[in-house]
Amino acid sequence: MQNVDNVLSQQVDLPSPPAIISQLTTMMSQEDVGSREIARVVETDQGFAARILKLVNSPFYGLARQITSVDDAISMIGITSLQQLLLGTSVMSNLGTDGSSLSIDDFWMHSFGVGVLAKHLLSGQSSDARNEAFMCGVLHDIGRLLFVKMDPERYERFYDGGQSVTDLEKETQWFGADHQQIGHALAQKWNFPPRFATAIAYHHLPDQTSDSTALVAAIHIADLTCHALDLGQSGNQFISYFSPSAWKNLELNEEVYEKAVRLALDEIRETETMIRAIS
Amino acid sequence: MTKQDASEQPASADHLTNCLSMVMHHEEVHMMVNVIERILADQTQASEAPEEM
Numbered sequence: 524m525q526n527v528d529n530v531l532s533q534q535v536d537l538p539s540p541p542a543i544i545s546q547l548t549t550m551m552s553q554e555d556v557g558s559r560e561i562a563r564v565v566e567t568d569q570g571f572a573a574r575i576l577k578l579v580n581s582p583f584y585g586l587a588r589q590i591t592s593v594d595d596a597i598s599m600i601g602i603t604s605l606q607q608l609l610l611g612t613s614v615m616s617n618l619g620t621d622g623s624s625l626s627i628d629d630f631w632m633h634s635f636g637v638g639v640l641a642k643h644l645l646s647g648q649s650s651d652a653r654n655e656a657f658m659c660g661v662l663h664d665i666g667r668l669l670f671v672k673m674d675p676e677r678y679e680r681f682y683d684g685g686q687s688v689t690d691l692e693k694e695t696q697w698f699g700a701d702h703q704q705i706g707h708a709l710a711q712k713w714n715f716p717p718r719f720a721t722a723i724a725y726h727h728l729p730d731q732t733s734d735s736t737a738l739v740a741a742i743h744i745a746d747l748t749c750h751a752l753d754l755g756q757s758g759n760q761f762i763s764y765f766s767p768s769a770w771k772n773l774e775l776n777e778e779v780y781e782k783a784v785r786l787a788l789d790e791i792r793e794t795e796t797m798i799r800a801i802s
Numbered sequence: 803m804t805k806q807d808a809s810e811q812p813a814s815a816d817h818l819t820n821c822l823s824m825v826m827h828h829e830e831v832h833m834m835v836n837v838i839e840r841i842l843a844d845q846t847q848a849s850e851a852p853e854e855m
Contacts, residue, residue: 687824747825751838753817765825775830781837788841 527708530673530699543568545714558597561605565593575605630668632755634661639790640745643783644773645737656741659722662715663742666706666723670698687763689727703727729769740769748784754791815842 546564550556565571572593579596580589590596597605638660642653670678681697691701698705707724715723718735725732726742747762749755818838825831 747822748834748838751818751821751834752841753814753821761820761824762822763824765828765831767828767830770830775833777833777837780833781840784837784841 527700527704530705543571549714556602558602559594561602562592562594562597565597565605575600629755630664633749634664634755636749636752636754636787636791637661637663637742637745640748640784640787641738641741643787643790644741644744644775644780646783648737652738655716655718656738659719659726659738659742660745662706662710662719663723663726663746664702664706665709666702666704669705669709670694670702673698687761689762689764691727727764729766729772736772740766740772743769744773744775744780745787752784752788815839818842 543564547561550561550564565575575593575596576590578584579599580586584599586599590599638657641656641660645653645656667678670681677697681694687693691703694701703724703726707720710720710723718738721732721734722739722742725739726746729736729739729743732739743766747765750762818835822831822835826835
């Protein structure tokens with residue numbers, strides 16, 4: 524990790540997490556957190572509170588009356604949806620892609636797609652495990668956003684050159700570290716749960732970790748699938764590594780995989796409306 | 803134009819082939835391709851349906 528430290532110290536200042544995200548991620552790791560406690564945190568940030576109210580009053584929910592309190596809004600969409608959407612959108616808005624041709628909308632669509640599919644690939648697991656997979660999918664490529672922040676022109680030259688999204692050695696040659704390592708460093712600085720940091724650090728090389736294997740496998744397969752489906756984009760969509768053990772770990776076959784992908788695409792279509800309402 | 807509406811726009815079979823060409827020696831990837839090709843075919847059929855009416 525010496526290279527990562529050098530890159531981070533010499534080339535980019537990792538952004539600090541918004542206070543509200545730190546609080547929400549801490550609360551996520553606790554049991555029995557109610558909507559009122561969440562609402563109290565959300566209300567400390569007017570921007571977040573406004574997003575939530577905009578979301579529940581959007582056509583997606585089609586409510587007859589206007590919702591004006593955050594507490595009511597959270598009751599309406601559920602705590603899990605709230606946490607997931609706020610974390611995802613806040614990471615994207617804080618890291619941004621100014622100065623680069625990378626479209627944040629496309630990047631977001633890829634990340635969101637990976638999250639939704641990873642959740643469906645773990646359909647046999649607990650709702651907590653599935654929600655965790657969604658969050659990790661949304662966040663798996665945050666290292667790429669840091670590359671853009673470090674040097675937008677270098678990022679564009681690298682990916683315009685037809686590089687594989689899974690060629691981590693070449694990334695290291697260009698940037699001093701690969702996007703998994705940089706993303707992992709950010710996850711640690713932002714105090715993401717350790718399993719999140721592991722999924723970010725190994726989503727292209729799931730065989731190299733013995734931690735959170737099903738979670739990392741789900742992100743790996745979901746990521747490749749979204750690239751193959753051309754769903755959004757996260758750099759050049761060209762795959763040079765696949766882990767058969769990830770497929771086996773998830774106990775996938777053609778039928779199970781197809782069901783997960785179709786359900787995920789249906790959910791993505793429905794939820795796009797929600798994302799646009801709060802972005 | 804971004805691909806934000808990607809879920810409504812079928813990807814191309816060419817993209818699928820190019821994207822996975824280096825990992826096609828895995829039998830699991832063949833299964834993935836079979837599934838994605840079926841989905842792309844369904845999406846194409848759905849996008850063409852209004853024109854047939």
